Amino acid sequence: MFKLGNGMNEKTIEHFYSNSYVVENTSDTNRLKVSLSKSHIATLIQLLEKMDGPFFLLYILHTPRTTAEAARYQSAERSKEDAVLLLQEFEEYLENDGRHDLWLHAPKSNTTLVYDRHNLLFLYGLNTLQTEYVQQICSPVEEINIPTPHKHFYHAKYDAAEEAILKHISWRKSPLTEQDMQ
Numbered sequence: 001m002f003k004l005g006n007g008m009n010e011k012t013i014e015h016f017y018s019n020s021y022v023v024e025n026t027s028d029t030n031r032l033k034v035s036l037s038k039s040h041i042a043t044l045i046q047l048l049e050k051m052d053g054p055f056f057l058l059y060i061l062h063t064p065r066t067t068a069e070a071a072r073y074q075s076a077e078r079s080k081e082d083a084v085l086l087l088q089e090f091e092e093y094l095e096n097d098g099r100h101d102l103w104l105h106a107p108k109s110n111t112t113l114v115y116d117r118h119n120l121l122f123l124y125g126l127n128t129l130q131t132e133y134v135q136q137i138c139s140p141v142e143e144i145n146i147p148t149p150h151k152h153f154y155h156a157k158y159d160a161a162e163e164a165i166l167k168h169i170s171w172r173k174s175p176l177t178e179q180d181m182q
Helices: 040-049 080-089 091-096 128-137 156-168
Strands: 004-006 020-025 030-035 056-061 071-075 100-106 111-115 120-124 150-152 171-174
Touching (some): 030 128, 040 080, 040 111, 040 120, 040 128, 056 156, 080 156, 091 156
Antiparallel strands (some): 004 150, 020 030, 030 120, 056 100, 071 171, 111 120
16 A cells, blocks of 8 residues: 555556655745655654654645545644654554645744655754754755656545544644645
8 A cells, every 4th residue: 555656547556766855945945855765754753853842733634535624634732742642653644645744843943844645755944953864864866756647545444544633633624725735
């Protein structure tokens, strides 16, 4: 079971990235775009360990398979331990199903970690320790591209996890934005 595949037909195969990063300039800041061959959640946990809380989590459910509403689900302030626990508990679901994106934001340092439906990490406002960690596990590249064509997978096996993550903590629900749409 996988979340992102190359191609759009019955011969679609799992897409694997290399462990790479690129510095991208956005309108207001630089960010690291990171591709990993595996261990996305473990990497997010390692980055969180190098940050000070509290954290806000934003779970974007853009393609529900249950009765849950497609929406943005934002948490109240959470401790580092709470954020790590959520990542550990839902690691398999987050890494193997493409119905969502997850954002983690630390307001004290203005650092944001994004794990998206394309199995990419977008990292904003990293401190030196976090940047060094990414540079230790990844190689710099000129660009990281999402495969074209590609296909997202939403597995029935994870329907219970979709419901469970929405019950795991209290979320404030708001509508999807244009950028959340597939």
